[in-house]
Amino acid sequence: MIRLSSRLSAVFDQVAEARKDLGPGRVIDVGSDHGLLAVSCLENGIATEAVCTEIHQGPAGHSKEALKEAGFEDRSCVYVTDGLNGISLKPGDIVVIAGMGGLNIIDIVTRCIASETPELLKQVRFIIQPQKSVNLVRKFFAQKGFDFDDESVCTDRDFFYNIMRMSYSGISYELGAYKECYGVLLPDKEAAGDALVKAYFAHLDEVFEIRSRSDLVVREALNERNGHENK
Template sequence: MKKTILPSRLDNLISVLNPVDIFIDVGSDHGYASSYVLENQLAKRVIATDIHALPAQRTSNYLKQQGFSDYSQVLCVDGLSSIRVRKSDAVLIAGMGGYEIIHILTDALDGNSIELGATFLLQPQRSFRELRSFLADRGFEIRDERIARDKDKYYVGILAVYNGRAYQTDIISAVLGPVIISERPCYFELFMKDRLETLKKEVLGQPELCPVLEYVEKVIQSL
């Protein structure tokens, strides 16, 4: 078996995961993340889901090729449909928009299918502010955040644990990330400079982002 190499954005996010019972890979596409966690003993079993038949089949083929057919189940469904997420499990939802992630989590919460204590690895491509506000409203505690760099693009990954206790967030934390602000992880400086350029454009249409822009400018001056 040839070992699976993940793109740095996924490698970086999965590196924060402690071993779990079931790893649930939502939007598995090629199945690389699913195979990677089994190859590295980060889960006993994997459930991979994809809303489209072709990627679901691709995932199934890859897991078979890697010798993991007996340890995995591949479903062609929307998000977490028909899956119960236990406290000993972790869910990866990466490479989709923040609103799609919110839709998947909302459906699962509405179906009462997430146990308190379950872990979530989330990597939205956009709409961080909306996703972090949703996490706060619905009681997903953000425990870790990492920045990855891939071909001059920055990716932020969030590790959140569902405890059902809603909390307040402010616009600076929602846009930039509470752990990114407090812990300043690897690539922090480059990420802030990248955000600065984007925020300068975004404030033109969203004046409520002015405090975030001012915050980023101050941080950069102090580095």
Template sequence: MKIGERLQAIADMVPVGVTMADIGTDHAYLPIYLISHNVVARAIAGDIHQGPYLSAKNAVVAAQLEEFISVRRGNGLEVVRPGEAETVVIAGMGGLNIIDILRSRPEVTATLKRLIVQPMIAAAAVRMWLQTNGWQIISEQLIQEDGKLYQIIAAEPGESQPFEPILYEIGPLLWHSRHPLLLLHIEELIVHLRGVLAAMAGSAEAVHSAKYREFADKLKDLEDKRTCL
């Protein structure tokens, strides 16, 4: 089974021999790949929506992996019992949604040994939540697929010092490793913030708001980081 670069990068962060849970599994491509390639011992494929749940169930049956992959319908980590999985993957969702999922089942989150997340937006909020809730970021990856840039973050339980504020946006390990796609990543963040500020510029109230100043400061910090590359 062949998977895309984004899922492959996520798969590469999954430890060998564990039981993993893929939350928002869609077609269960990741669990099927990991089991088929003898990376994990068992997998849980969870999705809240009926369509993706049925697609995942059918895919697992077609791959003849029902013995190793349990497909479950439910909201977030509701499909996982405490201690049942060592690694959880939550990919392809908004960052705030990922945080809500982790917050909603602290009894499950507390038993995890590794967390792998791929937020579509609000990656900075995810990094902040991890850093302030007893998780240490151990790996970060940037993947460009079909013209889009994806951030993937792996974390394990552990304390870490606060990052330089702008590195919550960029990614501390992406910055310190000078990832090959780092410049493109920072430029995308700059373009996004310029667009936000331009949209706010039409309102005098917005321009004089604390949020506008916050965005303007972030933009300056990003531009400063870009000059260092």
């Protein structure tokens, strides 16, 4: 069995949760690099097939090799492509985009939703783990009509990572500065005493204190947070 890093384990957990509510189907790992997540999903029976996409030939080769070594050559495909270009989604698919910058994720998902029908998108789940620009990613998904089914936080080598599990409803909405910056579901987890989310928010409070000098959205979020705390 493949051993995943803490970050990829947290991504895997969200894939497993999404699978419970979808029934059998594929996992599509966009930017698969080493291919470990796809192998793990197949090993643990949370995907019937794995599709890996990679923009670069080298990592695509690593994914192919990992899937072959694990004995899944016949239940997997690896494509060298940009994002989901050339991949048609199917009901039951779980699309994972992990370990990439938020703007890259936004670009990939923008093209994906333009090429699929709303009916099909409603039968797919998206697991998103941005490395940066997390607030822009949340704002984008809300505006494009995605619901946040879950949000989690993990630490890996002293860094915090956000993982979002999303489904498409097609109903666009605005989150506002606080939810964009601190999360849609994470504030409730903090209020419920989740120790990891509390530590993450303490870290964000420090980072945002400095960033708020030049970023108006962060300033608004921080003001709202301080208002909550003062109540």
